[in-house]
Amino acid sequence: MPEGHTIHRLARLHRRALRGRTVRVTSPQGRFAGGAALLDGRISTGVDAYGKHLFYRWSDGPTLHVHLGLYGKFRGYGEAAPLPTAGTRLAMATDDATLHLAGPTACELLDPGEERRLRTRLGPDPLGRRPDPAAFLANLARRTLPIGAALLDQRVVAGIGNVYRSELLFLCRIHPDRPARSLTDTEASRLWAATVAQLRAGERAGRIVTVDPADVGRVRAWALPADQRVYVYKRAGLPCRRCGTTVVSWELAARTISACPTCQPAP
Ligand SMILES: [Zn+2]
Structure with a gap:
Protein backbone atom coordinates (compact mmCIF):
# COMPACT_ATOMS: atom_id res chain seq x y z
CA MET A 1 0.00 0.00 0.00
CA ARG A 121 -10.70 9.74 12.88
CA LEU A 122 -7.08 10.32 11.83
CA GLY A 123 -4.01 10.95 13.97
CA PRO A 124 -1.48 13.71 13.23
CA ASP A 125 0.10 13.74 9.77
CA PRO A 126 3.90 14.01 9.90
CA LEU A 127 3.76 15.65 6.45
CA GLY A 128 1.17 18.20 7.55
CA ARG A 129 1.96 21.90 7.38
CA ARG A 130 2.71 22.21 11.09
CA PRO A 131 3.73 18.76 12.28
CA ASP A 132 3.10 18.70 16.03
CA PRO A 133 4.58 15.97 18.22
CA ALA A 134 2.13 16.62 21.11
CA ALA A 135 -0.80 14.71 19.59
CA PHE A 136 1.48 11.80 18.64
CA LEU A 137 2.92 11.56 22.15
CA ALA A 138 -0.56 11.73 23.69
CA ASN A 139 -1.83 8.99 21.35
CA LEU A 140 1.06 6.66 22.26
CA ALA A 141 0.64 7.33 25.98
CA ARG A 142 -2.97 6.09 25.81
CA ARG A 143 -2.22 2.77 24.10
CA THR A 144 -1.01 -0.55 25.44
CA LEU A 145 -0.71 -2.20 22.02
CA PRO A 146 2.82 -2.82 20.65
CA ILE A 147 4.44 0.25 19.12
CA GLY A 148 4.92 -1.73 15.87
CA ALA A 149 1.13 -2.09 15.64
CA ALA A 150 0.40 1.46 16.83
CA LEU A 151 2.42 2.96 13.96
CA LEU A 152 0.08 1.28 11.43
CA ASP A 153 -3.03 2.52 13.23
CA GLN A 154 -4.08 5.63 11.28
CA ARG A 155 -5.84 6.98 14.40
CA VAL A 156 -2.43 7.16 16.13
CA VAL A 157 -0.46 8.68 13.25
CA ALA A 158 -1.64 9.13 9.65
CA GLY A 159 0.50 8.02 6.74
CA ILE A 160 2.90 5.38 8.04
CA GLY A 161 2.80 2.01 6.25
CA ASN A 162 4.58 -1.30 6.54
CA VAL A 163 8.01 -0.27 5.20
CA TYR A 164 8.39 2.86 7.28
CA ARG A 165 7.18 1.26 10.55
CA SER A 166 10.04 -1.29 10.48
CA GLU A 167 12.61 1.27 9.39
CA LEU A 168 11.61 4.01 11.84
CA LEU A 169 11.73 1.65 14.82
CA PHE A 170 15.16 0.41 13.71
CA LEU A 171 16.45 3.99 13.30
CA CYS A 172 15.21 4.83 16.81
CA ARG A 173 16.47 1.53 18.30
CA ILE A 174 13.00 0.61 19.61
CA HIS A 175 11.77 -3.00 19.68
CA PRO A 176 8.41 -3.30 17.81
CA ASP A 177 6.84 -5.39 20.61
CA ARG A 178 7.25 -2.73 23.28
CA PRO A 179 3.88 -1.36 24.43
CA ALA A 180 3.28 2.06 22.85
CA ARG A 181 2.82 3.68 26.24
CA SER A 182 6.14 2.30 27.55
CA LEU A 183 8.09 4.70 25.31
CA THR A 184 9.64 7.58 27.23
CA ASP A 185 8.84 11.12 26.09
CA THR A 186 12.37 11.33 24.72
CA GLU A 187 11.95 8.11 22.71
CA ALA A 188 8.53 9.16 21.40
CA SER A 189 9.81 12.63 20.45
CA ARG A 190 12.77 11.12 18.61
CA LEU A 191 10.44 8.68 16.84
CA TRP A 192 8.22 11.58 15.71
CA ALA A 193 11.22 13.62 14.52
CA ALA A 194 12.55 10.62 12.58
CA THR A 195 9.10 10.05 11.06
CA VAL A 196 8.85 13.66 9.85
CA ALA A 197 12.39 13.63 8.46
CA GLN A 198 12.08 10.26 6.72
CA LEU A 199 8.66 10.90 5.15
CA ARG A 200 9.81 14.31 3.92
CA ALA A 201 12.85 12.74 2.31
CA GLY A 202 10.66 10.02 0.78
CA GLU A 203 8.23 12.61 -0.60
CA ARG A 204 11.07 14.52 -2.27
CA ALA A 205 12.79 11.43 -3.66
CA GLY A 206 9.66 9.52 -4.63
CA ARG A 207 11.10 6.42 -2.97
CA ILE A 208 11.92 5.09 0.47
CA VAL A 209 15.62 5.40 1.33
CA THR A 210 16.32 5.17 5.06
CA VAL A 211 19.91 3.93 4.95
CA ASP A 212 22.72 6.32 5.78
CA PRO A 213 24.95 5.81 2.71
CA ALA A 214 28.00 5.57 4.99
CA ASP A 215 26.57 2.34 6.45
CA VAL A 216 26.84 0.64 3.05
CA GLY A 217 30.12 2.24 2.02
CA ARG A 218 28.61 4.86 -0.26
CA VAL A 219 28.46 8.64 -0.38
CA ARG A 220 25.08 9.61 -1.83
CA ALA A 221 21.66 8.33 -0.75
CA TRP A 222 20.03 8.83 -4.15
CA ALA A 223 22.55 6.56 -5.82
CA LEU A 224 21.85 3.55 -3.59
CA PRO A 225 20.76 0.43 -5.50
CA ALA A 226 17.35 -1.04 -4.57
CA ASP A 227 18.78 -3.71 -2.25
CA GLN A 228 20.70 -1.15 -0.15
CA ARG A 229 17.98 1.42 0.60
CA VAL A 230 16.54 0.02 3.84
CA TYR A 231 17.94 -1.42 7.09
CA VAL A 232 15.55 -4.21 8.06
CA TYR A 233 12.38 -4.29 5.89
CA LYS A 234 12.27 -7.64 4.01
CA ARG A 235 15.84 -8.36 5.20
CA ALA A 236 15.06 -11.23 7.61
CA GLY A 237 17.93 -13.73 7.68
CA LEU A 238 20.46 -11.16 6.45
CA PRO A 239 23.06 -9.43 8.67
CA CYS A 240 22.14 -6.07 10.25
CA ARG A 241 23.91 -3.27 8.37
CA ARG A 242 25.01 -1.71 11.68
CA CYS A 243 26.00 -4.64 13.92
CA GLY A 244 25.96 -7.83 11.82
CA THR A 245 23.31 -9.63 13.93
CA THR A 246 20.81 -11.60 11.83
CA VAL A 247 17.65 -9.56 11.15
CA VAL A 248 14.43 -11.30 12.24
CA SER A 249 10.81 -10.89 11.20
CA TRP A 250 7.38 -11.89 12.56
CA GLU A 251 3.69 -11.05 12.19
CA LEU A 252 2.49 -7.92 13.95
CA ALA A 253 -0.93 -6.35 13.21
CA ALA A 254 -1.43 -8.86 10.37
CA ARG A 255 1.66 -7.67 8.48
CA THR A 256 5.28 -8.78 8.57
CA ILE A 257 7.60 -6.61 10.65
CA SER A 258 11.41 -6.84 10.78
CA ALA A 259 13.92 -5.82 13.43
CA CYS A 260 17.50 -6.31 14.62
CA PRO A 261 17.53 -8.09 18.02
CA THR A 262 20.76 -6.31 19.02
CA CYS A 263 20.06 -2.74 17.85
CA GLN A 264 16.46 -2.97 19.12
CA PRO A 265 16.58 -4.70 22.54
CA ALA A 266 13.51 -6.81 23.39
CA PRO A 267 11.26 -5.48 26.17
ZN1 LIG B 1 21.84 -4.40 14.51
Missing part, protein backbone atom coordinates in the same frame (compact mmCIF):
# COMPACT_ATOMS: atom_id res chain seq x y z
CA PRO A 2 1.38 3.46 -0.82
CA GLU A 3 2.55 5.27 2.30
CA GLY A 4 2.02 8.94 3.18
CA HIS A 5 5.08 10.19 1.30
CA THR A 6 3.68 8.80 -1.99
CA ILE A 7 0.26 10.33 -1.37
CA HIS A 8 1.69 13.77 -0.57
CA ARG A 9 3.88 13.57 -3.65
CA LEU A 10 0.84 12.73 -5.79
CA ALA A 11 -1.00 15.70 -4.26
CA ARG A 12 1.89 18.00 -5.23
CA LEU A 13 2.10 16.65 -8.80
CA HIS A 14 -1.67 16.66 -9.31
CA ARG A 15 -1.96 20.19 -7.90
CA ARG A 16 0.60 21.34 -10.46
CA ALA A 17 -1.31 19.59 -13.27
CA LEU A 18 -4.85 20.66 -12.35
CA ARG A 19 -4.98 23.86 -10.30
CA GLY A 20 -6.59 26.79 -12.10
CA ARG A 21 -7.60 24.61 -15.05
CA THR A 22 -10.98 23.50 -16.31
CA VAL A 23 -11.04 19.72 -15.83
CA ARG A 24 -12.93 17.17 -17.87
CA VAL A 25 -13.96 14.43 -15.45
CA THR A 26 -15.29 11.04 -16.56
CA SER A 27 -15.61 7.49 -15.23
CA PRO A 28 -14.71 5.18 -18.12
CA GLN A 29 -15.50 2.15 -15.92
CA GLY A 30 -18.85 3.65 -14.98
CA ARG A 31 -18.69 3.02 -11.23
CA PHE A 32 -18.14 6.73 -10.51
CA ALA A 33 -20.29 8.04 -13.39
CA GLY A 34 -22.63 10.09 -11.20
CA GLY A 35 -19.84 11.80 -9.29
CA ALA A 36 -17.80 12.41 -12.43
CA ALA A 37 -20.78 14.07 -14.17
CA LEU A 38 -21.16 16.40 -11.18
CA LEU A 39 -17.49 17.49 -11.30
CA ASP A 40 -17.07 17.60 -15.08
CA GLY A 41 -16.15 21.04 -16.40
CA ARG A 42 -15.36 22.61 -13.02
CA ILE A 43 -12.16 24.53 -12.28
CA SER A 44 -9.69 22.85 -9.91
CA THR A 45 -8.73 25.03 -6.96
CA GLY A 46 -6.20 22.60 -5.52
CA VAL A 47 -5.25 19.14 -4.32
CA ASP A 48 -4.12 18.30 -0.81
CA ALA A 49 -3.31 15.21 1.21
CA TYR A 50 -3.78 14.05 4.78
CA GLY A 51 -2.12 10.76 5.72
CA LYS A 52 -3.07 8.34 2.96
CA HIS A 53 -6.08 10.39 1.79
CA LEU A 54 -6.24 12.72 -1.24
CA PHE A 55 -8.67 15.64 -1.56
CA TYR A 56 -9.45 17.39 -4.87
CA ARG A 57 -11.09 20.82 -4.51
CA TRP A 58 -13.19 22.68 -7.09
CA SER A 59 -14.42 26.20 -7.76
CA ASP A 60 -17.73 25.01 -6.37
CA GLY A 61 -19.32 21.68 -5.56
CA PRO A 62 -18.22 18.84 -3.28
CA THR A 63 -14.69 17.64 -2.65
CA LEU A 64 -13.43 14.51 -4.40
CA HIS A 65 -11.88 12.08 -1.90
CA VAL A 66 -9.54 9.31 -3.07
CA HIS A 67 -7.92 6.56 -0.99
CA LEU A 68 -5.76 4.20 -3.04
CA GLY A 69 -5.86 1.29 -0.57
CA LEU A 70 -3.85 -1.80 -1.48
CA TYR A 71 -4.50 -1.86 -5.23
CA GLY A 72 -5.30 1.68 -6.30
CA LYS A 73 -3.01 3.35 -8.81
CA PHE A 74 -2.81 6.72 -10.55
CA ARG A 75 -1.19 7.06 -13.96
CA GLY A 76 -0.28 10.49 -15.25
CA TYR A 77 0.18 11.52 -18.88
CA GLY A 78 1.01 14.68 -20.83
CA GLU A 79 -0.87 15.84 -23.91
CA ALA A 80 -0.88 12.40 -25.54
CA ALA A 81 -2.75 10.12 -23.15
CA PRO A 82 -3.69 6.55 -24.09
CA LEU A 83 -7.33 5.51 -24.04
CA PRO A 84 -8.41 4.59 -20.51
CA THR A 85 -8.56 0.90 -19.66
CA ALA A 86 -11.82 -0.86 -18.77
CA GLY A 87 -10.85 -0.59 -15.08
CA THR A 88 -10.30 3.18 -15.06
CA ARG A 89 -12.63 4.41 -12.32
CA LEU A 90 -11.81 8.09 -12.83
CA ALA A 91 -10.21 10.14 -15.60
CA MET A 92 -9.35 13.84 -15.12
CA ALA A 93 -8.04 15.76 -18.12
CA THR A 94 -6.93 19.30 -18.92
CA ASP A 95 -5.58 20.46 -22.28
CA ASP A 96 -2.10 19.21 -21.43
CA ALA A 97 -2.39 16.60 -18.68
CA THR A 98 -4.46 13.49 -18.04
CA LEU A 99 -4.76 11.38 -14.88
CA HIS A 100 -6.21 7.88 -14.81
CA LEU A 101 -7.19 6.21 -11.53
CA ALA A 102 -7.85 2.46 -11.26
CA GLY A 103 -8.61 0.18 -8.32
CA PRO A 104 -8.98 2.68 -5.46
CA THR A 105 -10.54 1.76 -2.10
CA ALA A 106 -12.39 5.10 -2.11
CA CYS A 107 -13.32 7.46 -4.93
CA GLU A 108 -16.24 9.50 -3.66
CA LEU A 109 -17.65 12.97 -3.14
CA LEU A 110 -17.63 14.44 0.37
CA ASP A 111 -19.47 17.43 1.78
CA PRO A 112 -17.66 19.47 4.47
CA GLY A 113 -19.32 17.56 7.33
CA GLU A 114 -18.31 14.17 5.92
CA GLU A 115 -14.74 15.38 5.41
CA ARG A 116 -14.60 16.66 8.99
CA ARG A 117 -15.77 13.27 10.31
CA LEU A 118 -13.14 11.50 8.22
CA ARG A 119 -10.36 13.78 9.48
CA THR A 120 -11.31 13.50 13.14
